[in-house]
Amino acid sequence: xxxxxxxxxxxxxxxxxxxxxxxxxxxxxxxxxxxxxxxxxxxxxxxxxxxxxxxxxxxxxxxxxxxxxxxxxxxxxxxxxxxxxxxxxxxxxxxxxxxxxxxxxxxxxxxxxxxxxxxxxxxxxxxxxxxxxxxxxxxxxxxxxxxxxxxxxxxxxxxxxxxxxxxxxxxxxxxxxxxxxxxxxxxxxxxxxxxxxxxxxxxxxx
Amino acid sequence: xxxxxxxxxxxxxxxxxxxxxxxxxxxxxxxxxxxxxxxxxxxxxxxxxxxxxxxxxxxxxxxxxxxxxxxxxxxxxxxxxxxxxxxxxxxxxxxxxxxxxxxxxxxxxxxxxxxxxxxxxxxxxxxxxxxxxxxxxxxxxxxxxxxxxxxxxxxxxxxxxxxxxxxxxxxxxxxxxxxxxxxxxxxxxxxxxxxxxxxxxxxxxx
Amino acid sequence: xxxxxxxxxxxxxxxxxxxxxxxxxxxxxxxxxxxxxxxxxxxxxxxxxxxxxxxxxxxxxxxxxxxxxxxxxxxxxxxxxxxxxxxxxxxxxxxxxxxxxxxxxxxxxxxxxxxxxxxxxxxxxxxxxxxxxxxxxxxxxxxxxxxxxxxxxxxxxxxxxxxxxxxxxxxxxxxxxxxxxxxxxxxxxxxxxxxxxxxxxxxxxx
Amino acid sequence: xxxxxxxxxxxxxxxxxxxxxxxxxxxxxxxxxxxxxxxxxxxxxxxxxxxxxxxxxxxxxxxxxxxxxxxxxxxxxxxxxxxxxxxxxxxxxxxxxxxxxxxxxxxxxxxxxxxxxxxxxxxxxxxxxxxxxxxxxxxxxxxxxxxxxxxxxxxxxxxxxxxxxxxxxxxxxxxxxxxxxxxxxxxxxxxxxxxxxxxxxxxxxx
DNA sequence: GATGAATGAGAATTCATTCAT
DNA sequence: CATGAATGAATTCTCATTCAT
Numbered sequence: 001x002x003x004x005x006x007x008x009x010x011x012x013x014x015x016x017x018x019x020x021x022x023x024x025x026x027x028x029x030x031x032x033x034x035x036x037x038x039x040x041x042x043x044x045x046x047x048x049x050x051x052x053x054x055x056x057x058x059x060x061x062x063x064x065x066x067x068x069x070x071x072x073x074x075x076x077x078x079x080x081x082x083x084x085x086x087x088x089x090x091x092x093x094x095x096x097x098x099x100x101x102x103x104x105x106x107x108x109x110x111x112x113x114x115x116x117x118x119x120x121x122x123x124x125x126x127x128x129x130x131x132x133x134x135x136x137x138x139x140x141x142x143x144x145x146x147x148x149x150x151x152x153x154x155x156x157x158x159x160x161x162x163x164x165x166x167x168x169x170x171x172x173x174x175x176x177x178x179x180x181x182x183x184x185x186x187x188x189x190x191x192x193x194x195x196x197x198x199x200x201x202x203x204x205x206x
Numbered sequence: 207x208x209x210x211x212x213x214x215x216x217x218x219x220x221x222x223x224x225x226x227x228x229x230x231x232x233x234x235x236x237x238x239x240x241x242x243x244x245x246x247x248x249x250x251x252x253x254x255x256x257x258x259x260x261x262x263x264x265x266x267x268x269x270x271x272x273x274x275x276x277x278x279x280x281x282x283x284x285x286x287x288x289x290x291x292x293x294x295x296x297x298x299x300x301x302x303x304x305x306x307x308x309x310x311x312x313x314x315x316x317x318x319x320x321x322x323x324x325x326x327x328x329x330x331x332x333x334x335x336x337x338x339x340x341x342x343x344x345x346x347x348x349x350x351x352x353x354x355x356x357x358x359x360x361x362x363x364x365x366x367x368x369x370x371x372x373x374x375x376x377x378x379x380x381x382x383x384x385x386x387x388x389x390x391x392x393x394x395x396x397x398x399x400x401x402x403x404x405x406x407x408x409x410x411x412x
Numbered sequence: 413x414x415x416x417x418x419x420x421x422x423x424x425x426x427x428x429x430x431x432x433x434x435x436x437x438x439x440x441x442x443x444x445x446x447x448x449x450x451x452x453x454x455x456x457x458x459x460x461x462x463x464x465x466x467x468x469x470x471x472x473x474x475x476x477x478x479x480x481x482x483x484x485x486x487x488x489x490x491x492x493x494x495x496x497x498x499x500x501x502x503x504x505x506x507x508x509x510x511x512x513x514x515x516x517x518x519x520x521x522x523x524x525x526x527x528x529x530x531x532x533x534x535x536x537x538x539x540x541x542x543x544x545x546x547x548x549x550x551x552x553x554x555x556x557x558x559x560x561x562x563x564x565x566x567x568x569x570x571x572x573x574x575x576x577x578x579x580x581x582x583x584x585x586x587x588x589x590x591x592x593x594x595x596x597x598x599x600x601x602x603x604x605x606x607x608x609x610x611x612x613x614x615x616x617x618x
Numbered sequence: 619x620x621x622x623x624x625x626x627x628x629x630x631x632x633x634x635x636x637x638x639x640x641x642x643x644x645x646x647x648x649x650x651x652x653x654x655x656x657x658x659x660x661x662x663x664x665x666x667x668x669x670x671x672x673x674x675x676x677x678x679x680x681x682x683x684x685x686x687x688x689x690x691x692x693x694x695x696x697x698x699x700x701x702x703x704x705x706x707x708x709x710x711x712x713x714x715x716x717x718x719x720x721x722x723x724x725x726x727x728x729x730x731x732x733x734x735x736x737x738x739x740x741x742x743x744x745x746x747x748x749x750x751x752x753x754x755x756x757x758x759x760x761x762x763x764x765x766x767x768x769x770x771x772x773x774x775x776x777x778x779x780x781x782x783x784x785x786x787x788x789x790x791x792x793x794x795x796x797x798x799x800x801x802x803x804x805x806x807x808x809x810x811x812x813x814x815x816x817x818x819x820x821x822x823x824x
Numbered sequence: 825g826a827t828g829a830a831t832g833a834g835a836a837t838t839c840a841t842t843c844a845t
Numbered sequence: 846c847a848t849g850a851a852t853g854a855a856t857t858c859t860c861a862t863t864c865a866t
Contacts, residue, residue, distance in 0.1 A: 028234030031860060042827045044863080053861065130382060157392030160385055161371075164378050168370030171377075176336060179366055186363030188402065195401035196394065216850095238836065250838080251851045259836065440646025444840060454848045456842080465840065542794060569804030572797055573783075576790050580782030588748065591778055598775035600814065607813035608806065628829095650857065662859080663830045671857070831863080842852080 011049050011059075013039045018060045023107035027057060058122055064104050065129045073136055083144035084197040087162070091193040094166060095184045098173050134159055150198050158196045165192070217255050217265075220245050224266045233263055264328050271335045279342055289350035290403040293368070297399040300372060301390040304379050340365055356404050364402045371398070423461050423471075425451045430472045431516060439469060470533055476516050477541045485548055495556035496609040499574070503605040506578060507596045510585050546571055562610050570608045577604070629667050629677075632657050636678045645675055676740050683747045691754055701762035702815040705780070709808040712784060716791050716802070752777055768816050776814045783810070 017039035021030045032053060036043045050056040075093055079086045108126075134156070141155035169189070173180045183189070223245035227236045238259060242249045256262040281299055285292045340362070347361035375395070379386045389395070429451035433442045444465060448455045462468040487505055491498045520538075546568070553567035581601070585592045595601070635657035639648045650671060654661045668674040693711055697704045752774070759773035787807070791798045801807070 026232070026234055028232060032862085033860075043861090044828060045826050047862075048825065127382070134385070154392045154394065156385075157389050157394045160378065160389040161394050161398060164374030164389075165367075165371050166374065167377050168372065168374030171373050172366065172370045176333075179340070179362075183363050183366040183370075186360045188360065188363045188367050192367060192398060192402060196398055213850095237834085248852045249836090250853065253837070254850065438644070438646055440644060443838085455840090456849060457847050459841075460846065539794065543797075546797065566804045566806065568797075569801050569806045572790065572801040573806050573810060576786030576801075577779075577783050578786065579789050580784065580786030583785050584778065584782045591752070591774075595775050595778040595782075598772045600772065600775045600779055604779060604810060604814060608810060625829095649855085660831045661857090662832065665858070666829065827864105827866085829863105829865095831861100833859105833861100835859080836857090838854105838856080840852105840854095842850105843848100844850095845848085 088190040091190040294396040294400040297396040500602040500606040503602040706808040706812040709811040
């Protein structure tokens with residue numbers, strides 16, 4: 001058996017490198033040479049791990065998606081208390097970590113920006129991921145609706161709002177980081193998230 | 207006298223074409239040939255109006271910004287009633303028009319994607335525009351704070367929130383239009399916007 | 413009858429402009445727009461006078477040749493005294509005027525440099541001119557050989573030498589004008605020219 | 619390890635190809651495709667060795683200069699006898715080799731043609747070379763002036779003359795090769811060179 | 825497996841030339 | 846006749862991909 005571990009390590013390094021380079025230059029703007037350089041590898045060797053530039057993008061997006069989605073979903077799922085509180089706590093968590101995600105998000109934004117409309121595998125992958133996230137969150141909300149007796153609460157709309165806000169904040173964190181920091185300290189984001197959900201407002205504020 | 211064509215008309219047509227092609231393919235992915243084709247023009251002729259691809263992007267961004275910003279600012283400024291109501295009404299207006307902006311916004315995502323990079327003229331243009339928008343909105347909010355006696359209301363944070371939400375929705379309208387439509391009918395966006403601002407909540411709902 | 417004079421004036425202006433632009437940029441480097449601009453004319457109008465860029469070059473070269481050759485030939489022909497003296501006087505005349513010719517020469521050098529080898533009409537024109545000049549000079553020298561009884565004097569070789577020296581000096585006047593000025597004051601050029609021709613040396617020095 | 623080709627060999631081959639193509643078409647007239655074709659290489663590969671067309675010209679000029687200058691300087695320096703004789707011998711050597719240099723020189727005329735222009739690296743390179751050549755020759759002449767007691771001999775002017783003549787002959791060899799051959803057999807060039815320098819004339823003739 | 829030189833299709837840009845006005 | 850907008854072929858340069866070593 002050849003060294004399987006090495007292959008995985010190399011592959012990861014390439015994805016990290018790709019993430020950085022895509023963030024910096026966009027998909028079309030990035031070159032395989034840049035990715036190879038950053039990964040400390042040769043251009044030719046790169047093709048041992050990814051069969052093409054498109055494949056590299058796909059692999060990168062996949063890795064990012066897996067990492068990002070599990071984490072936050074776990075958090076939301078595992079915390080206790082009424083939905084409103086949980087959402088508020090989740091919101092805070094996001095605010096605190098958003099800058100750490102900035103590079104990944106910047107990279108994916110580049111990718112969306114360039115491939116948003118096409119019928120590429122990437123578009124499908126990202127679309128599927130988006131829908132999966134929404135579905136998961138919605139299930140969670142629906143459960144809360146039942147357990148907390150929230151009547152007439154449009155769970156899907158709430159979920160979509162929250163995701164839109166997060167997208168908007170990711171953009172802001174990149175475009176205007178100082179403003180973003182100012183904003184994240186104002187406590188307005190958790191408040192707003194909580195405001196979407198019926199229930200006692202007091203405990204929600206950070 | 208040479209072929210008489212209104213240069214402004216031609217320029218506008220090129221911007222429209224660029225808007226479409228950038229939206230479809232991303233900035234790097236778009237070719238001058240595509241833009242020229244769509245505008246019913248030759249590659250070479252394009253350079254009579256824009257000195258380079260970068261310049262074309264800049265001109266396009268400028269045009270979009272001018273169109274988008276004035277319109278919504280006017281609306282917000284001209285409407286009557288307490289701030290909370292005005293914001294709610296504004297929110298509805300945006301929701302109703304956001305799909306009409308989808309192409310423009312899709313194209314603008316390309317532009318956002320460029321933002322991370324450097325000291326390009328485009329970065330400056332967009333940064334300036336963003337700050338101007340925030341400032342204008344903030345002034346408006348500050349006036350309301352005084353006239354309505356809203357104490358301790360963090361106007362800038364509110365403004366930033368609203369802009370982030372709009373950004374997020376623009377993205378959503380492009381990525382997942384069906385979801386977006388569902389969402390826009392739920393009345394949650396105006397409610398959320400209004401929830402950011404202290405004041406009577408009843409009249410805000412659509 | 414249309415105004416024939418105007419046409420000639422315009423044509424001359426274009427040739428002057430072309431001379432300048434070719435000198436500055438070389439033939440391939442020069443653009444019709446530059447020539448038109450310098451002549452205070454439109455690109456399109458230029459084609460009323462010259463059917464193509466090649467034709468413009470040809471016309472320009474022709475004009476230059478006519479101007480340059482007649483002048484110096486006349487001088488040589490009209491002056492009195494033994495050949496050696498006449499050549500020395502001619503040499504001085506050239507030195508004095510060489511800087512005035514620099515632009516023309518620079519222009520033609522550009523052209524030679526770029527088109528020297530091809531079988532173009534220009535090459536033929538220049539070649540024909542060169543040979544014509546040599547022939548004229550040689551005839552003159554031959555006459556002097558007879559009238560002055562210079563035996564065994566290789567007139568053609570002498571003529572070729574003189575022309576080579578002049579070419580070399582034209583180059584030098586452009587490449588290193590200060591050196592050239594220094595040189596032209598040294599009196600070495602007339603001395604050298606005269607040295608080629610048998611005869612009394614005393615009167616030759618300036 | 620990649621395809622093993624000596625980079626230096628490849629580079630030299632490209633310079634040879636460029637030399638030929640520039641000579642044939644002029645700098646502006648030459649295309650990278652032509653150079654690549656002649657070198658038996660692809661357009662793209664060329665850019666592994668030279669970063670741009672300008673850089674290729676620069677590299678070519680550098681190579682030519684190095685080759686041309688050392689050779690003739692060595693000859694002049696190493697020969698014996700009074701200066702006049704050495705110069706005459708040098709002149710003969712040049713005549714004999716000038717046609718071999720014709721291609722190189724033809725290519726270099728492209729370079730000279732660029733000289734009028736600006737502060738380009740090429741201009742600096744050539745200017746420096748020209749001045750260096752003149753200085754070296756002058757030093758040699760100065761030494762002879764001392765050792766041979768030649769009084770009042772304007773060495774710099776003599777050097778400049780010789781260089782001008784060589785330039786002129788190079789041009790002639792290209793424009794009118796048959797004439798040039800005729801001329802070179804006449805023995806007039808060494809005689810003329812020698813004539814510039816005081817001293818016994820007898821032994822100088824070939 | 826890894827390397828990087830070589831390939832060549834493709835993109836931005838320029839410019840001689842045409843032609844509607 | 847003059848104009849200058851429009852055309853499109855040609856050119857420089859880039860970069861994903863291949864492949865000899």
